[in-house]
Amino acid sequence: MKHSTDSDYSENKRTEIQIRKKEKKMSISIYALLIIVTITLMLLIFNLLIMR
Incomplete structure (x- = not known):
């Protein structure tokens, strides 16, 4: 019984x-x-600022 609970715990x-x-x-x-x-x-904002 204890062994199965230990394996469940590890899983x-x-x-x-x-x-x-x-x-x-x-x-x-x-x-x-x-x-x-x-x-x-x-980059988009930078390009828009350069375009103006």
């Missing part, structure tokens, strides 16, 4: 770690998207 830990890794990747991708969007907006 839960493993899935928890996998979920955390996925969340970390998601946050990194969101930050990358924000940086790309801000850079493109800055």
